[in-house]
Amino acid sequence: MTAITPDALLTELHKAADVVASQAGKLTEADVTASSTLPGWTRGHVLAHITGISNAMARQLEFADRGETVDLYDGGHEGRTKAIEMAAGHTLAQHRADLDSALERALRAFDSLDAAGWQAPISYRGGVVLDGGAALWRELVIHTSDLNTGLGPETWSRTFCEQLFGFLAARVPEGQKFVLQPLGLPPVSIGTGNRSTVINGMLTDIAAWLAGREPSLGSLRASAAADGVDLPELLPWPSGVPITK
The missing domain is CATH 3.30.1050 (Nonspecific Lipid-transfer Protein; Chain A)
Structure with a gap:
């Protein structure tokens, strides 16, 4: 299994962000409270999580650019869970606005990287920015399927x-x-x-x-x-x- 290059990963991140934004754009207000494919989670929970991980990974890069590291989520796992539960019930308009903002923030952070920036240390799994990019790619692709809008794992490349x-x-x-x-x-x-x-x-x-x-x-x-x-x-x-x- 060949490691993905920064250029290839950046292309995949943009593709994945476009797909999840497109799927979110097709949802209705009623769809947000309907079940996702994840037990106990509505589509609103999934949207809140995608927004949360996008912002969290953007923050990893923003701190790395200053030579610093920061926890992936404020409050660790409990903080992550609390934030998802609090945001899951947002309106469709709120979800779309928050998601678009988070994706834009994350992509802007990755787009600004030079060769050295991809190897800057981050706290996520004790790795580097490249590992964080791969993680965000996984999150975007997999959770797009979890939205239960018709793009299941059979669409994965x-x-x-x-x-x-x-x-x-x-x-x-x-x-x-x-x-x-x-x-x-x-x-x-x-x-x-x-x-x-x-x-x-x-x-x-x-x-x-x-x-x-x-x-x-x-x-x-x-x-x-x-x-x-x-x-x-x-x-x-x-x-x-x-x-x-």
Whole structure:
């Protein structure tokens, strides 16, 4: 899995921002309070989260530009959750305005980077700005699908899915290795254990399953030692926000 370059990532961020803004622009007032694909979350919750992570990542870059670091969210995981709950019930007009402002702020921060800026340290996962950009790309693409407006994981690009495989290797339990076998594509191995499970299916379905979303193009099949088995359990999502409880 090849690491994405800053130029390619910047292009993908702009594409993803355009798509989520376009989908938000199609919503009605009633749609905001309707269910998303995430249990317990309305579309308003999803919009509030996309706005929140866009602002949070923009802030990471703004501090990095001054040679400083700052927590991803004020108040950590609890602060993140509280902010989402408070904003979820906003009107459609408020959601659109907040989302547009947050996306513009984030893209402006990424657009202004020079080569050194992409490698500036940030607090998110103890990484650098490039890691933050990849995280925002994931958030925009995945949560656009969570809005439940008709753009599910089947719309995810090959490049995105392959980048997701690398990040979500952290979900492979200790002692296990997953051999991901997308239909018509080379296999990808994630995890370092000795117990191998082969996962067969469409590329986007495998990516959706790893991301905790529902595969939409067909069934996935798992096998170990040539025998069919249940899909393995996954570890929690590798969050960049410390969870204390």
